[in-house]
Amino acid sequence: MNPDATQRRGKAALSVYLVMLVSFALQLCVAYSRVSVRQRASEMFTLTALQAVLVFLFSMRLLQERRVFLIALTLSCVPLLIVMNAIWTDSFRILRLAPWHN
Amino acid sequence: MNPQDAVVDARTEHEMSPFAMPSKKLLMWLFIASDIVTFAVLFYGYGYLRNSSSNWPTPFQFSPTILRVMGLTAILVTGGFFMTNAVHEANLNNRRSGARWMGLAALLGVLFIAIHMQEWRQLINEGLTLSHSPWGANQFGSAFFLLTGLHVLHVLAGVLALGIVAIGYRRGRCDAMDVEIWSLYWQFVEVVWIILVPMVYLLNAKV
Known part of the structure; x- marks a missing residue:
């Protein structure tokens, strides 16, 4: 590996680390903001998704693997995680006897 | 061996x-993919219980619990950064430096477990058990201990693996690929914590 690439990679790792710390501080601010629980949850989980993607792509170096591996991993996990969201309507139904009832 | 078998053998060898x-x-990535599903099931189960409970508690005070959790987060993220440095040094074949970064990451893992156990002890002293919650919704205890407990077990396994691989790498028994593989595991443990913090702690903070 040439010295330039080494230095670049080191800088990228440090940048990811700093972005992670800043986004955690932001998350803490969102947790104590005076908004509805739904809005707070959606803002916090948006930040969480951003953090997770950063770790997978840069710290776990998924970007440097073959594109077909990234696609295979995504196809094997993400659809399953999306399908699992089907449980939410039922969880609200148990409490309020109606799905998505406000 | 007939010629056809020989061709098949040659193909297998040079595949x-x-x-x-x-x-x-690849095996580590497959393990991570299966662990993603394991934790996803637990997270969705936790979310289901939280949504379907009318008296879900929000017991976590800013001080000490949330501050402590932020400290734990900083420890784990810093450990992940150290592992990135370990991989970087291992790729440059700097065995001493690579092993040192790994050892530091493992030490941070030990610190994480120690502080987390202190957190557990405090909650148990307040009356939280697997079957009882002093703040309402008894299923809170089992859901909390199951999720955080499985994560702590992963951290413990990571600490042991990092320690063994760091020593092995320093002595020349492990190679740079081993460092990279266990870095993948450690970063995954970090991702699980990243999701666990808002779900289990921040959304249950006393605002």
Whole structure:
């Protein structure tokens, strides 16, 4: 590996680390903001998704693997995680006897 | 052996590694994919219980619990950064430096477990058990201990693995690929914590 690439990679790792710390501080601010629980949850989980993607792509170096591996991993996990969201309507139904009832 | 079998054997021997990565690295990725599903099931189960409970508690005070959790987060993220440095040094064949970064990451893991156990002890002293919650919704205890407990077990396994691989790498028994593989594991443990913090702690903070 040439010295330039080494230095670049080191800088990228440090940048990811700093972005992670800043986004955690932001998350803490969102947790104590005076908004509805739904809005707070959606803002916090948006930040969480951003953090997770950063770790997978840069710290776990998924970007440097073959594109077909990234696609295979995504196809094997993400659809399953999306399908699992089907449980939410039922969880609200148990409490309020109606799905998505406000 | 007939000629046809010989051709099949030769093909098997010289088969390209899938996705152009070593088989042990692919195995770690497969483990991570299966662990993603394991934790996803637990997270969705936790969310289901929380949504379907009318008296779900929000017991976590800013001080000490949330501050402590932020400290734990900083420890784990810093450990992840140290592992990135360890991989970087291992790729440059700096065995001493690579092993040192790994050792530091393992030490941070030990610190994480110690502080987390202190957190557990405090909650148990307040009356939280697997079957009882002093703040309402008894299923809170089992859901909390199951999720955080499985994560702590992962951290413990990571600490042991990092320690063993760091010593092995320093002595020349492990190679740079081993460092990279266990870095993948450690970063995954970090991702699980990243999701656990808002779900289990921040959304249950006393605002």
